[in-house]
Amino acid sequence: MFGISPIGWVHTLGSLPAIPLAIYMFARHGRIVPRSALGAAYFVFMFVGAATVFLVAHEPVSYVIGTVTLALLLAGFGVGRIAAFGRAGRYLETIFLSLTAFLLMLPTITEILRRVPDGHPLVTDLSSPLLLGSQASLLVMLIAGLSAQIFYLRRQGRLAVRVVPARGNR
Numbered sequence: 106m107f108g109i110s111p112i113g114w115v116h117t118l119g120s121l122p123a124i125p126l127a128i129y130m131f132a133r134h135g136r137i138v139p140r141s142a143l144g145a146a147y148f149v150f151m152f153v154g155a156a157t158v159f160l161v162a163h164e165p166v167s168y169v170i171g172t173v174t175l176a177l178l179l180a181g182f183g184v185g186r187i188a189a190f191g192r193a194g195r196y197l198e199t200i201f202l203s204l205t206a207f208l209l210m211l212p213t214i215t216e217i218l219r220r221v222p223d224g225h226p227l228v229t230d231l232s233s234p235l236l237l238g239s240q241a242s243l244l245v246m247l248i249a250g251l252s253a254q255i256f257y258l259r260r261q262g263r264l265a266v267r268v269v270p271a272r273g274n275r
Contacts, residue, residue, distance in 0.1 A: 120154020
């Protein structure tokens with residue numbers, strides 16, 4: 106079905122749960138929260154998807170996307186644990202993990218449009234206006250989403266500074 110090999114199904118079904126997990130965390134927390142149960146599940150599913158891309162990829166760009174996704178995933182889950190980054194660590198983990206969601210959705214949209222409906226896909230050419238428009242829409246969502254996340258984190262930081270009493274007023 107859909108011309109997907111058995112290892113391709115492992116890749117597809119292994120990474121698909123990361124999509125609703127990311128959507129839920131974006132809606133609930135405004136970002137992917139790495140130090141949570143859902144964040145841990147997101148890490149596992151993203152890791153499975155990114156690691157298995159090397160076994161199923163047919164386009165050279167897929168190897169680049171897989172490598173960059175793995176690097177961003179590991180950096181996103183690790184940077185918040187490094188005290189030297191301070192508050193910047195939270196910004197970096199948010200940016201890195203949002204980029205992993207984008208890099209998951211980019212090939213997902215491409216593959217859906219190139220495979221569905223089975224036997225008569227919506228897109229047969231990588232330069233199709235529908236495909237390019239879908240990819241451009243994802244890029245706009247990434248830029249808008251990252252801007253909103255950074256604004257929200259800055260606002261949270263400012264509110265936290267106001268809540269902490271001054272040393273002389275204790």
